[in-house]
Amino acid sequence: MSLVPTRPEPGQARPYSFPEIRRVRLAGGQIVAAHLPGQLLASATLLLDGGAARETIGREGTAGVLAKSLEEGTSARDSAAYALALEGLGAELTTSVDWDSFRVGVSVPVGLLPGAVTLMAEAARTPRLDPADVARVRDDEATALRMDWAQPGPRADAALRADLFGAGERYGRPLNGDPVSMAAVTVEDVAAFHDAWLKRPGVLLVAGDLDKLDLQELAAAAFANTSGSAPAAEGPLDVPVAAARRVLLVDRPGSVQSTLRLGHRAPERAHPGYVPISLAATVLGGAFTSRLNHLIREVKGYTYGIRADFAMARRFGRFGVSSSVQTAVTTPALVDTVGEITRTQLDGVTEEELAVARTWRAGSLSVDMQTPSSIAGALATLVIHGLPDDYYPTLRTKLLETTAEEVSAAAATHLHPGGLTLVVEGDAAVIRDELVASKIGEVVDAEV
Amino acid sequence: MTAQPAPVAETGYPWPIETTRLDNGLRVVVSEDHTAPVVGVNLWYDVGSRHEPAGQTGFAHLFEHLMFEGSQHVAKTEHMRYVQGAGGSLNATTNPDRTNYFETLPAEHLELALWLEADRMGGLVPALTQETLDNQREVVKNERRQRYDNVPYGDAWLRLLPLLYPAGHPYHHATIGSMEDLNAAGLDTFKAFHARYYAPNNAVLTVVGDVVAGEVVALAEKYFGSIEPVADIPPAPAGHLGGPATSPASEVVYGNVPAPRVYLSHRTHPFGTAGYDAITVLATVLGSGRGSRLYQRLADGARIAQPDFIGSYGVDLAHAAAPLIITATAKDGVDIATLTTGVAEVVASMRSEPVTEAELGRAKALLTTSWWRQVSTVAGRADTLSRYATQFGDPASAAYRLPQWQAVTAGDIAEAARTLNAESRVTLTYLPSEGGTE
Known part of the structure; x- marks a missing residue:
């Protein structure tokens, strides 16, 4: 007898239901x-x-x-x-x-x-x-x-x-x-x-x-001791994007790592494109097997972790990438990161990558919502963004049915690698020259 | 309104537990719960940083990373892709006592998890390459930088351990290890590490959730049954200590920290003993929540400590006397001597001022909620059962912890407090250096 060589097929899927x-x-x-x-x-x-x-x-x-x-x-x-x-x-x-x-x-x-x-x-x-x-x-x-x-x-x-x-x-x-x-x-x-x-x-x-x-x-x-009513909701903000990339350098003398925060503006949470937009981010930097974590952590060994997401509130959103990389590789890590965002925006996602992203996100709806606190958090999302009671079952179906074409189109529309702000917090004296030489964007000292 | 006591629990584990041992020694624990369509799979290997000899610190943890990099039938990077592609989440941790691996998945993917875990238990060595080792060594070094080296006070745990435990003791060094040892790590050492410790007879497999116990045992046999046991697994160095420390130890660190901070620490009792249960309740009375003595007296009363950075907790280690750690950070304009004296006085009060019924009730109520929170997910439940099976030989003994906390008396706490004296105390102090950030 020896180890079973082939990956087992899944059993019969249990029906998904969100609590009543x-x-x-x-x-x-x-x-x-x-x-x-x-x-x-x-x-x-x-x-x-x-x-x-x-x-x-x-x-x-x-x-x-x-x-x-x-x-x-x-x-x-x-x-x-x-x-x-x-x-x-x-x-x-x-x-x-x-x-x-x-x-x-x-x-x-x-x-x-x-x-x-x-x-x-x-x-x-x-x-x-x-x-x-x-x-x-x-x-x-x-x-x-x-x-x-x-x-x-x-x-x-x-x-x-x-x-x-x-x-x-x-x-x-x-x-x-x-x-x-x-x-x-x-x-x-x-x-x-x-x-x-x-x-x-x-x-x-x-x-x-x-x-x-x-x-x-x-x-x-x-509700004892309360009065008044809910204030009127205000509409979403526009999504302006910068004409050129810029590097904002935040000095942290002696830092053994550089903290990277890349981003641009994005739509609000209730945007109809939420599912394909967020799936694009999952492929790029949401899952452990994402493009960014694979390249920057698993292939290059520059970091302990890197992630990308769309953070979306009621009136606005922002696309962002965050990581900490060792000081000596700050510039190559930044160049590689911008490269993966650009590739995703231009070429979209593959069906194979999306298959992982969509089943992971759909499965997470069960896996992440086991406790009363997490369910209460899900209820808050419904109330804040005006979503219906069947939102989570519908979300699950949409996550599983969204196509690679739809996600690639969302990446093309909602990722803006040319307009990224690249914030680097690290030892400026050590990293500045290489950042400038990389021409990845105009390097500006940030006053924080 | 007066505080009502939390209901006393007869058991901390009101779910069924089935335990089996395969012929190769693998213990299989199953706990059914059909309320959600998910399954938690958890493996505890009885190997941690306490097994590492001098010069090999950090190896157990680096090895944990290598377990995600492919095995005999799972190509590099596929492990994560398969689990996440099935909708699952996964991780692993290493501490001085043990290494655990766990995933939560939609229940229909149980077999996938068992296949992946079996393949890396029985077939890791053929897939281990120099390239993988070199890459993961860099990842771990970045983990060390991110968690410990680049963060104010981030290295406190690394500094406390050698002050608490003598050289040669298995808890003397921290799990993350030293950069020097990690740099010296060779491929053959890791292959030998796997062959020695990653054996079915050195592990517990726990499955919790929407499963049928009999089916899980059959699947465990199918996937793990062929893995050969390892004879004569070497035990960790003995963790025996001749009682509490007999002389105080202290260290002062001048660094880039925003405010003076002190850690007081004592070796207490091993996790799982009645003495440690008393310490757990004591730590909650002393330093957990706004109603704790430390908060009430130093953050709220004397107002010498920052309210967000004061507390006490035990570190649940089972193979030697576990540490109790008490910490406080000075408010603006408060000097370190005032702060340290203040904390020491509150610790001494645990001996000199009997714990009141209200204090005891508060602490037990908080511990009760935290216990139920811990077992509110299939992952939390699976890890708990693996722990009790590994460390105490019986997963069902997990049910006793909560009742045992609830049975702790004021007298038990007074007794436990007797060991928290100045002669056996470790004091670690951080002070802002000249020119540091404010």
Whole structure:
């Protein structure tokens, strides 16, 4: 007997189904719930239309300070009592701010969810926001951001974002602010942000065994002390592309690696071409077997990893490539990366590559959505981008049926290798001359 | 509203478990769950960096990379392509104790995963080339740069281990290894490494999800049954330690860091013992969450520590006394002596101030949620069963961990805290150097 030499055929595919979704209006707010029978954990998220895009220019970080301040005591109890009550249920408050939403969530054994949602809403709706506490949180957040900005990456990300969206625009500033804007946030900014965006009911997302949960009870807790309605949605931005490639050099003296952030603007998430566009990115740099990871990591050994994606929000998107490469190979890695983007834009994708990309993405819908938290995240995507209940089953079918011609056409239309901004954060004294000599784009020093 | 206690669990593993051993020694563990059409496949090989002799640090981990580069019937790069092409995700990790390989796939692709895992268990050596080794050595060196060398405080773990464990101890060196040793690694050494350790009788195969146990065992026999066992697999060097360290050790690092930071660390008990369960609960009382003593007293109370960078945790190593690590980072204008004294006082309070029922309830509730989160995916469940089968001989013993945490008393914690004294303490301090970034 010996090893089986041939690859086995797959068995009978199980039918795909997304959990049953229930949308109900209760207690003055909207609940979107997914039923997960038998699941021991349950997750609830308050999805509020108070994302980073709502922040004032120059005060980026306001929403983040508010998120951290929610746990500094409520109208009912001080911060120590709040921590003990919430953590005594085994829950921790998860807060997050992205471009389009402000989220507050909890995840606990299902029987404890009502108590956890009550405490979550208490923090979100009736935080104490004592000026001294908010000022201290703001200072801590500014310090934490300085810590973060000491790592490679945030400065490069900021340089890319400013170049693509304009340093004077909110979308051109870092999502979570920078150390300067964070330090400029005032107590009044935070209170005003709470008044404007966290007192509206928003949407409560629930993922768990709904046979064991009373949605009326959860809604009553989540929507108490709220008023107002959802703000009107604004349309997507245009997608301008630069006329020529440029290299923005962010100096990090002594760095043993160069951090690469390449990008250009792209359409918004609800764009009808989402499936072929994102499949093109999967072939180029999404999967481990992608063109970029194969060449830059597996063939050349320049990096531990490299990826490309389209990051898409409600009003805009951006195509991006990110990696860290050893300093000595910065320029060849950059040249090879631009080469693969160009090849993909010009020649499209092959059926063989696409076969991997489409089945991987389709399979990921099952593999990645096993937990209540991940299901709640999927529900958030539906709500933010106005997608229907059958979105995930339909997405799966589309992923499996999209042709190489359609994906190649999307790559030709939505990749712009000639208009890329190439941000390189590394030891400028070591890498500058070779970057200039490569003529891959005009080399400009970035002020970050 | 008062804190309600989390419900006490009778078992931490309410799913069926079937265990079989093939004639070649491979243990096969199956746990059925038909709620989602996915399957998690997980292999633990009982080899980690603790097996590495001096001069060969980093070999177990570099070897893990080589396992993805093709085998007898799987061409280079095809492993990843097949799994992702089936809609799966996959990865592997190496730590001091063991090396694990795992994938989650739509359930109809179970056989693919078993075929790939068997081919690289039984047929890696014929496919191993100098070119592959050279390429993956560069990838690993980049991993080291990206994770440890190019990040402020990134090398703390690498510095703590030799302070915690004496030279020659299997935990003395870090899994990532040294650049020098990696550069010296030759192809024959790796072929010998595979022949020695990647044996069916040195591994556990766990399959969790939408499968039928009997069918999985038959498939395991079909794909792995022909692989010969290896006699006399050499054990790792003994990890025996004569109790806690008897003299303190410390190191100060001046570097490009944004703020002073301190790590206090102690050797405690091996993972899986009652003593380590007490340490796990102690670490949660002391440093997990906003209700923890460290947060309440230093971030919220004295306000000398940054709230996002304070905490304590055990590193779950099973083959010798495992480390407890306590860390805090200074707020602006706070000097390192004030911070270190403050942290040491809170650690000492674990002995001098009995843990209250509220503190204990909070810690157990958090641990309960984290346990259920860990076993909420087929991958998490499979890795847990592989661990308990490998380290304790019985996957079903995974069910006891959660009840054992819940049974820890204030007295157990006081007892555990007695070992956290200054005489046995490792202190690692980072200070911004002149001219470093602020």
